[in-house]
Amino acid sequence: MSLSVAFRHGFPGLDLDVAFEAPVGVTALFGPSGCGKSTTINAIAGLLRPDSGRIALDGRVLFDGRTNLAPQERRIGYVFQDARLFPHLTVERNLRYPARWRRGAGRDFDRIVEMLALGPLLQRRPATLSGGEKQRTAIGRALLSDPALLVMDEPLAALDDSRKAEIMPWLERLRDEVRLPILYVSHSVPEVLRLATTLVLMQRGRVTHSGPLETILADPRLAPELGAREAGALIHATVEGHEPDGMLRVRTAAGPMLLQEVEAATGQELRLRVLAHEVILSRDPPQGLSALNVLPATVVQVSGGLVQLTLGDQRMLAQVTPRSVETLGLTPGAACFAIVKSVSVLPS
Numbered sequence: 001m002s003l004s005v006a007f008r009h010g011f012p013g014l015d016l017d018v019a020f021e022a023p024v025g026v027t028a029l030f031g032p033s034g035c036g037k038s039t040t041i042n043a044i045a046g047l048l049r050p051d052s053g054r055i056a057l058d059g060r061v062l063f064d065g066r067t068n069l070a071p072q073e074r075r076i077g078y079v080f081q082d083a084r085l086f087p088h089l090t091v092e093r094n095l096r097y098p099a100r101w102r103r104g105a106g107r108d109f110d111r112i113v114e115m116l117a118l119g120p121l122l123q124r125r126p127a128t129l130s131g132g133e134k135q136r137t138a139i140g141r142a143l144l145s146d147p148a149l150l151v152m153d154e155p156l157a158a159l160d161d162s163r164k165a166e167i168m169p170w171l172e173r174l175r176d177e178v179r180l181p182i183l184y185v186s187h188s189v190p191e192v193l194r195l196a197t198t199l200v201l202m203q204r205g206r207v208t209h210s211g212p213l214e215t216i217l218a219d220p221r222l223a224p225e226l227g228a229r230e231a232g233a234l235i236h237a238t239v240e241g242h243e244p245d246g247m248l249r250v251r252t253a254a255g256p257m258l259l260q261e262v263e264a265a266t267g268q269e270l271r272l273r274v275l276a277h278e279v280i281l282s283r284d285p286p287q288g289l290s291a292l293n294v295l296p297a298t299v300v301q302v303s304g305g306l307v308q309l310t311l312g313d314q315r316m317l318a319q320v321t322p323r324s325v326e327t328l329g330l331t332p333g334a335a336c337f338a339i340v341k342s343v344s345v346l347p348s
């Protein structure tokens, strides 16, 4: 199952030339205001007819110049910033609404109600729901339209921080349990880091890069697009056990690591963030350091003050001054040690 997008469209002042693949999982469309995210969503939805190109969902052509399916024929479920529920209908009737006009819709009612914990809300009307509950209902209604693709256009933008925190676990559950491509438009780096499996970076009407989140995060050339403070690796870890002093011992592709003040059970999977400005490099094995995690690494490339390293199968970034690059001889292929000052664990 995947969405395949390639189209061109000219607006006065901006030529769009957009191409990417969105596999099963959350594909985040990320880029500055005016780069073409909404236009891309509209072209996929059938609200804008591109000048040329091909858009296909699971090999089914939605648009290719000859074919141009109407929006309601595309099997796309939407969740917008504002939940857009029918105010006069209960949550249950909102959820059952797609089944009125689409065959096959509504058949997973019980499963989806359970997945999003909507049971206690079924007889309530939208005006009595919190922002997070409205969005959960909107997600449920989108899933009950029997979609082949889910499009979420800034679904958290209208919520305050505590409501965002409340709905995040549901979005993660959606990502992990629903075998659909989910296109997710967001301006928020933390949201993208927590949810996305694939990242599509856009600038001025073009896709500059797209691919798995981990690969893009560890690419020093792309750091400016995400914001320099956010540059750094995402590392998958498995908890191996607890040290006598309470530290957590984890296994990663970069080697074993120790984590402080993290509560997790043996065998649990964790996602770790190691920011580039939390990594120091040394050419010799460091001694007498307070840092817990010292990992042997090899330099892959240096770009814009960031050194990309490879540690086994894991890529990592270190922020280093040009002077240090020079004095340490951090050229591609150089062996070194990455001293990780701190690691944060992404919630899951």
Ligand SMILES: Nc1ncnc2c1ncn2[C@@H]1O[C@H](COP(=O)(O)OP(=O)(O)OP(=O)(O)O)[C@@H](O)[C@H]1O
Binding pocket: 011, 012, 014, 031, 032, 033, 034, 035, 036, 037, 038, 039, 040
């Ligand atoms: N119907 C239109 N006619 C002319 N120009 C348009 C039209 N729709 C969009 N544009 C222009 O195309 C560009 C891309 O707009 P778009 O709304 O897709 O960007 P965006 O990335 O979604 O921005 P934002 O993050 O602010 O929502 C903008 O410069 C916009 O003014």
